[in-house]
Amino acid sequence: MSSFNVSTVLIVASILFVLGLIGVLTRKNIIFMLISVEIMLNAAGLAFVAAGAKWQQPDGQVMFLFILAMAAAEVSVALAMVLQIYHQHKTMDVEELKELKD
Amino acid sequence: MDQLLAYIIALPLAGFLVLSMAGRQLTAKVIPWIGAGTISIAAIITIFLGIQFLQSPPASGAYQQLLWQWFSAGNLSVSFSLRMDALSLVFVFIITFVGALIHIYSAAFMRHDRDYARFFASMNLFVCSMLMLVMADNLVLLYLGWEGVGLCSYLLIGFWYETPANCRAANKAFIITRIGDTAMLIGLFLLFKELGTLNIVEILQQAPQYFTSGSANSNLIALLLLGGGIGKSAQLPLQTWLPDAMAGPSPVSALIHAATMVTAGVYLIARMHVLFQLSPLAMTITALIGALTLFMAGCSAMVQTDIKRILAYSTISQIGYMFLALGVGAWSAGIFHFFTHAFFKALLFLAAGAVIETLHHEHNIFNMGGLRKKMPVVFYTFLAGTAALAALPLVTAGFFSKDLILWYAFSAANGNAFLWILALAGAFITALYSTRLILVVFGGEPKTHIGELPGQLMTVPLIILAFFSLTAGFIEWPHNLLHLTWFSDHVQRVLPATIVQDNPPSEFIFQTIAAVITLAGIYGGYGLYYHKSGVRWQQSPFLSVIHNFLFNGWKFDQLYEVALVKPFVYIARISKADVFDRVYNGIAQGNLKLNRLLSVSQNGSLRWYIAGVLIGILFIITLQLLS
Numbered sequence: 181m182s183s184f185n186v187s188t189v190l191i192v193a194s195i196l197f198v199l200g201l202i203g204v205l206t207r208k209n210i211i212f213m214l215i216s217v218e219i220m221l222n223a224a225g226l227a228f229v230a231a232g233a234k235w236q237q238p239d240g241q242v243m244f245l246f247i248l249a250m251a252a253a254e255v256s257v258a259l260a261m262v263l264q265i266y267h268q269h270k271t272m273d274v275e276e277l278k279e280l281k282d
Numbered sequence: 283m284d285q286l287l288a289y290i291i292a293l294p295l296a297g298f299l300v301l302s303m304a305g306r307q308l309t310a311k312v313i314p315w316i317g318a319g320t321i322s323i324a325a326i327i328t329i330f331l332g333i334q335f336l337q338s339p340p341a342s343g344a345y346q347q348l349l350w351q352w353f354s355a356g357n358l359s360v361s362f363s364l365r366m367d368a369l370s371l372v373f374v375f376i377i378t379f380v381g382a383l384i385h386i387y388s389a390a391f392m393r394h395d396r397d398y399a400r401f402f403a404s405m406n407l408f409v410c411s412m413l414m415l416v417m418a419d420n421l422v423l424l425y426l427g428w429e430g431v432g433l434c435s436y437l438l439i440g441f442w443y444e445t446p447a448n449c450r451a452a453n454k455a456f457i458i459t460r461i462g463d464t465a466m467l468i469g470l471f472l473l474f475k476e477l478g479t480l481n482i483v484e485i486l487q488q489a490p491q492y493f494t495s496g497s498a499n500s501n502l503i504a505l506l507l508l509g510g511g512i513g514k515s516a517q518l519p520l521q522t523w524l525p526d527a528m529a530g531p532s533p534v535s536a537l538i539h540a541a542t543m544v545t546a547g548v549y550l551i552a553r554m555h556v557l558f559q560l561s562p563l564a565m566t567i568t569a570l571i572g573a574l575t576l577f578m579a580g581c582s583a584m585v586q587t588d589i590k591r592i593l594a595y596s597t598i599s600q601i602g603y604m605f606l607a608l609g610v611g612a613w614s615a616g617i618f619h620f621f622t623h624a625f626f627k628a629l630l631f632l633a634a635g636a637v638i639e640t641l642h643h644e645h646n647i648f649n650m651g652g653l654r655k656k657m658p659v660v661f662y663t664f665l666a667g668t669a670a671l672a673a674l675p676l677v678t679a680g681f682f683s684k685d686l687i688l689w690y691a692f693s694a695a696n697g698n699a700f701l702w703i704l705a706l707a708g709a710f711i712t713a714l715y716s717t718r719l720i721l722v723v724f725g726g727e728p729k730t731h732i733g734e735l736p737g738q739l740m741t742v743p744l745i746i747l748a749f750f751s752l753t754a755g756f757i758e759w760p761h762n763l764l765h766l767t768w769f770s771d772h773v774q775r776v777l778p779a780t781i782v783q784d785n786p787p788s789e790f791i792f793q794t795i796a797a798v799i800t801l802a803g804i805y806g807g808y809g810l811y812y813h814k815s816g817v818r819w820q821q822s823p824f825l826s827v828i829h830n831f832l833f834n835g836w837k838f839d840q841l842y843e844v845a846l847v848k849p850f851v852y853i854a855r856i857s858k859a860d861v862f863d864r865v866y867n868g869i870a871q872g873n874l875k876l877n878r879l880l881s882v883s884q885n886g887s888l889r890w891y892i893a894g895v896l897i898g899i900l901f902i903i904t905l906q907l908l909s
Contacts, residue, residue: 204892213888274888281886 189230197223209272210265214258221251287347287364290327290374291413293320297406305399314389317402321385321409325378332371336772343367343775346419357478365419365482368775372617373416373542373549376624380541381409383743387632388533390739391639401441405537408434412542416549421470421480424550428466428514431543432459438534439527451526458523462513466550469506472499473557486556493560504557504564508571511547515601518575522838524598525582528590532635535590540597540627545620548604552613555777559611565696569609573691573704576602578836580711584718585832588645589634592719595835596671597627599708603687606705610697612690613777614770619687621769622679622754626670629747633664636736636744637723644730647719652728659741661724663748670751672716672804673709675797682755684709688796689760693786706799713803714810721811762789 196219203216225244232240262272269277297320301313308316331345344367352362366374385405392401411430418424440452474480476499477488493500511517516524527539538544551558551568558564576599583595600623607616637653637660638645654661670680688709692702759766770779831837857863883894 201896205889205896277888278886281884 184233186230186234190227193223193226193230196220196226208275210262210274210277211272213274214255214262218251218255221247284345284347286327286331287345287366287417288349290324290331290378291364291410291417293324293327294406294410294413296320298403298410301399301403301406305403308399310393310398313399313402314385314393317406318382318385318389320406321378322382324409324413325382328374328378331366332375335366335368335371339775344370352423358474358480360420360422360480362423363419364417366417368772369549369552369617369777370416372621372773373545374413376621377409377412377416377542380624380628380747381412381537383746384533384537384541384628384632387536387635387740387743388531390737391533391635392531397441401438401531404434404437404441405534408438408538408543412546415546419482421473421482421485424482424553425467425470428510428546428550429463431538431546432456432463432514435459435527435538435543438538439530441530441534445529448529451523451529455523455527458520459513462510462520462547465506465513466510469503469510472503472506476503482553485554489556489560493557495560496562497560500557500560501563504554504561505567507550507554507557508564508568511550511605512571513547514550515544515547515605516598517547517571517602517605518578519838521575521579521598522835522842525591525594525835528588528594532590532631532638535593536628536631536635539594540631541624544597544601545604545624548601548608548616548620551605551608552617552777555608555613558608559778562696565609565611567609569606569691569696569701572602572605572607572609573701573708574602575599576606576708577704577711580708580715581832582835584711584715585829587647589638589647589650589719589723590631590645592647592715593627593630593634596630596712596715599712600627600671602708603684603705606691606701607687610690610694610701611778612687612694612780614773614780615683615686615690617773617777618758618769619683622670622683622751625747625754626667626678626680626751629663629667629744629751630671632740632747633660633667633744636660636740637664640733640735641730642733647722649729650723651726652724653732654724656728656732657724657735660736660744663741663744664724665720666748666751668716668720672713673796673800674804675793675800677752679751679753679755681797681800682758682760685760685793685796686758689789689792690780690782692792693782693789695781695783697783706796709796710799710803710806713800714807717804717807718811721807725812760789760793762793 200216200218200220200223203219204213207213207216225247228240228243228247230240232238232243265277266272271277297316300316301308305313335345344365346363346365348361348363350362352360354360385402388401388405392398395401408431411427411434413427415424415427415431418427436452436456439455440449442448443452470480473485477485477492479485479488489500513520524539524544528535530539558568579595579598579602583592583599586592586595600619604616604619604623607613607619637650637657640653640657640660641650644650666678670678672678673680673684675681675685688702688705691697691705692699757766758769834840883890
């Protein structure tokens with residue numbers, strides 16, 4: 181833990197975040213979009229942990245626990261909704277789920 | 283004594299509250315007990331108070347009760363306090379006593395109606411408001427009662443609201459009286475601006491010091507108050523609502539549109555008599571309006587065929603007499619005519635209601651006839667009422683009051699021959715149409731099948747009212763006959779005595795002329811209608827034009843339609859597209875266009891939305907970094 185470069189970790193975190201973002205924007209399957217969102221959350225968590233380590237504060241890790249719990253809750257709700265969507269529309273393709281348009 | 287005043291108002295109010303809140307749960311047996319009972323108890327309290335008042339008048343000349351402070355703002359403070367002086371006592375007595383009789387009659391008259399409770403609730407609220415009007419010690423409270431009776435009049439004219447014509451009549455009554463009310467309200471504002479108080483006693487005390495007689499302000503205030511009185515009392519030129527108001531049930535016509543509410547204008551003028559005395563112009567106009575109204579309405583009553591419209595025009599005409607009396611300064615004579623008129627006109631409306639109900643809602647008098655033998659009680663009471671209306675000399679109450687007015691129209695300080703001749707012509711016409719009414723309705727052969735005869739609950743009030751129609755006049759005899767002045771002595775505790783011109787002509791001659799004119803009118807009616815011939819109006823085109831003119835109430839409705847309603851509708855139509863509307867319409871149109879533009883972005887694609895969110899976040903971060 182002694183030799184540890186914060187900026188490297190932050191670069192890794194931002195790469196992960198951008199990867200997730202690209203996934204959300206380009207994927208058509210709704211499950212992959214969810215996975216991409218999880219990647220983005222983890223990127224944010226990694227940034228928190230790194231920041232906590234830099235300043236020798238436990239807050240960063242506490243925040244990561246929060247993010248973990250929130251992600252678990254979010255994913256359970258989102259998966260339930262995905263199941264419903266599949267039941268009613270027989271598809272996972274977001275491009276075909278456009279019923280809410282004006 | 284003073285503490286009893288509140289109960290007189292509180293009882294009808296309680297009746298209204300109970301009936302309006304729990305009316306649907308109550309059975310038809312309980313409703314009339316509440317509706318008529320509250321008014322009857324109020325009448326008993328009033329009679330008790332009245333006897334006390336007459337035996338030992340209070341030192342201040344009035345019973346007074348302060349209930350609570352209503353509101354106070356700046357230097358205006360209005361209290362909820364009641365005051366009963368000699369003038370109020372007359373009105374309160376009529377409202378509660380005649381009101382109680384009419385309520386008892388209604389208990390039988392309205393018994394089959396689906397909205398029995400709503401009827402009594404409205405009637406009780408009316409009595410409460412009317413009592414507030416006459417017992418208010420300040421003009422704000424008076425105005426509260428004034429608007430309250432207007433509201434109840436509206437509710438009760440449109441009581442059978444399922445017929446559109448009834449709703450139109452109710453709207454018409456409300457809107458036309460509103461014209462007068464607005465004038466009165468402006469008058470009150472002006473009065474407050476000038477005198478800084480709206481307490482009636484203070485106004486009457488301060489006005490003579492503050493205003494000089496005939497000054498512009500005193501004229502204006504008196505004329506504005508007169509405007510309010512004209513609207514409420516259906517005088518020229520705002521009289522057109524009253525004949526249509528007959529759309530309501532007959533007891534409503536008897537109570538509101540004959541005995542009490544329509545005389546609110548008379549009360550207002552008598553109450554504010556000091557202001558009117560300070561404005562000779564307003565007095566002259568009052569007298570002139572009264573004289574013209576009594577003549578024109580009398581002419582219209584002569585040709586109507588609907589029994590209630592005849593009585594409505596006759597009411598307008600009789601209130602014209604009261605205005606004439608007030609205008610010439612014969613204050614007590616005007617109030618005395620109110621007193622007697624309330625009995626006989628309430629009687630006539632109630633009897634007419636009984637006839638109409640018995641004949642299955644037949645209103646046309648020429649389809650009646652032959653009822654003298656079939657309905658003897660109604661016939662004899664109706665006869666007493668018409669005799670009083672026609673002012674049959676010496677035996678009826680109407681004679682004593684109308685004779686006083688006729689005499690003062692000529693001999694009082696403001697009186698003149700023109701007013702007297704109009705009043706005399708009115709007396710002739712009154713006698714004529716009264717005779718026509720009784721002969722056509724009760725004489726001749728029956729023309730309509732007769733239904734169930736009115737029961738005791740309806741006939742007993744008729745008999746009591748008939749008794750008073752004949753005898754109520756005996757408390758005031760002319761100066762040259764017995765010279766009994768109980769009534770005017772009583773009222774003149776509040777109102778000034780009538781000033782008579784110097785060297786007036788012999789009163790006896792005037793009485794004789796009035797009596798002869800009345801008898802001539804009765805004889806004329808007898809000659810024209812006894813053999814059911816009637817005036818053959820339709821025979822000559824000229825006469826039929828006059829007939830239509832009078833039948834339509836001197837075409838006032840048509841005049842207003844052309845002069846006011848049509849231009850108003852026209853202006854409303856063209857102003858629909860004026861420049862201001864364009865501005866507002868433009869704003870609305872611009873918003874609609876923007877809305878269409880932005881709604882393109884709502885395309886339902888989840889990825890577009892995410893991109894939108896992302897661009898938003900980037901935008902905010904950029905802003906943060908740049909600042």
